[in-house]
Amino acid sequence: MLRLCTLVYLYAVCVSDGFPTGHLEGSVNDRPIIGMLTQEVVDDGMMRFGKTYIPASYVKYVESGGSRVMPIRLNQTLPEYEKIFKSINGMMFIGGAVDLETSDYARAAKAFYRLAVESNDAGDYFPLWGTCMGFQLLTVLVAGENLLSNTTAENVAFPLNLTVEATSSRMFESFPTDLMKALSQEDLTGNFHHYGVTEKTFRGNEKLQQFFSVLSTNIAENGVEFVSTIEGRKYPFYGVQWHPEVNRFQWDPDMQFPHSHNAVRVSSLLSEFFINEARKSLHHFDKPEEEEAALIYNYTPVYVGNFSGYEQCYFF
Numbered sequence: 097m098l099r100l101c102t103l104v105y106l107y108a109v110c111v112s113d114g115f116p117t118g119h120l121e122g123s124v125n126d127r128p129i130i131g132m133l134t135q136e137v138v139d140d141g142m143m144r145f146g147k148t149y150i151p152a153s154y155v156k157y158v159e160s161g162g163s164r165v166m167p168i169r170l171n172q173t174l175p176e177y178e179k180i181f182k183s184i185n186g187m188m189f190i191g192g193a194v195d196l197e198t199s200d201y202a203r204a205a206k207a208f209y210r211l212a213v214e215s216n217d218a219g220d221y222f223p224l225w226g227t228c229m230g231f232q233l234l235t236v237l238v239a240g241e242n243l244l245s246n247t248t249a250e251n252v253a254f255p256l257n258l259t260v261e262a263t264s265s266r267m268f269e270s271f272p273t274d275l276m277k278a279l280s281q282e283d284l285t286g287n288f289h290h291y292g293v294t295e296k297t298f299r300g301n302e303k304l305q306q307f308f309s310v311l312s313t314n315i316a317e318n319g320v321e322f323v324s325t326i327e328g329r330k331y332p333f334y335g336v337q338w339h340p341e342v343n344r345f346q347w348d349p350d351m352q353f354p355h356s357h358n359a360v361r362v363s364s365l366l367s368e369f370f371i372n373e374a375r376k377s378l379h380h381f382d383k384p385e386e387e388e389a390a391l392i393y394n395y396t397p398v399y400v401g402n403f404s405g406y407e408q409c410y411f412f
């Protein structure tokens with residue numbers, strides 16, 4: 097079969113017998129787009145701006161790794177989500193406070209999770225990242241049940257208790273030795289959660305255990321050890337119970353946001369790591385106009401720093 101690659105509309109499209117196939121062994125997509133589901137607004141102060149939102153800190157985090165963001169509305173049909181899935185190169189499940197099984201957010205996330213699993217199974221690389229509630233969501237999706245319990249660590253920064261598996265992980269592969277040491281000794285990871293998966297529950301659940309390597313744990317206020325960083329053994333799915341984006345993009349002085357040089361390095365390297373995973377996906381929009389209309393650049397963030405822990409949020 098004749099295959100040739102042409103540069104169309106500034107992105108590489110692989111053409112096979114005249115039709116774009118979206119897949120070419122070994123090629124790299126240097127214009128990745130990360131999908132981000134909008135979150136249902138639950139904070140009274142935010143209601144007047146819109147029904148759903150995305151904190152700008154997550155957007156900046158993804159952009160800083162060399163990618164663009166597509167906000168994805170909730171309540172769309174499965175065919176609509178399938179079309180979006182074929183257009184984006186990775187997905188980030190962000191933090192928030194909604195029900196992990198029954199919310200509009202959880203339903204949409206489940207659709208994308210299934211698409212991502214099928215796609216990777218078929219050899220079409222597609223990375224997922226979950227932060228905080230997004231981490232919890234990944235455990236619910238993989239386990240098929242909600243295994244969360246009280247692991248309160250609210251507004252506190254910790255070093256990570258790294259496991260042996262962390263040293264041979266993909267996530268921390270690009271971390272220099274001095275930074276790995278700092279990560280295990282300095283308060284570089286901000287925690288803002290009430291629930292999580294305990295180390296005991298995680299290790300005791302066959303599905304979670306088989307699916308993910310545990311890269312770090314931490315101790316909650318009630319003394320319970322919870323899982324704080326995970327990486328898919330087979331799938332390019334990653335989760336952090338902590339918040340790497342706050343290290344560079346949130347500044348509320350009442351919040352324990354780590355801003356040291358090492359904290360910034362951790363945040364930068366993880367962002368770059370995830371976006372590099374997305375470069376392995378050759379999904380793309382059919383037309384440049386569709387791509388332009390889908391990107392977050394069409395929206396303007398609103399200043400919310402005077403009544404929330406975020407500086408800016410996008411509302412939809």
Ligand SMILES: *[C@@H]1O[C@H](CO)[C@@H](O)[C@H](O)[C@H]1NC(C)=O
Nearest residue numbers: 135136147148169170171200
């Ligand atoms: C999604 O649909 C449900 C049911 O129609 C509705 O109650 C909810 O407000 C919608 N959510 C969003 C974010 O539009």
Ligand SMILES: *[C@@H]1O[C@H](CO)[C@@H](O)[C@H](O)[C@H]1NC(C)=O
Nearest residue numbers: 254255256257313314315316
């Ligand atoms: C790391 O684990 C040790 C031993 O279990 C514990 O004493 C310590 O508090 C943990 N550190 C953090 C930051 O959770």
Ligand SMILES: *[C@@H]1O[C@H](CO)[C@@H](O)[C@H](O)[C@H]1NC(C)=O
Nearest residue numbers: 246247248290316317318319
């Ligand atoms: C979780 O445990 C902490 C510390 O023991 C306690 O203060 C808090 O009220 C508990 N939270 C929930 C939601 O049960």
Ligand SMILES: *[C@@H]1O[C@H](CO)[C@@H](O)[C@H](O)[C@H]1NC(C)=O
Nearest residue numbers: 141398399400401402403404
């Ligand atoms: C926050 O600031 C914006 C504009 O800067 C203002 O419109 C809004 O009323 C303020 N909100 C509060 C709760 O102070």
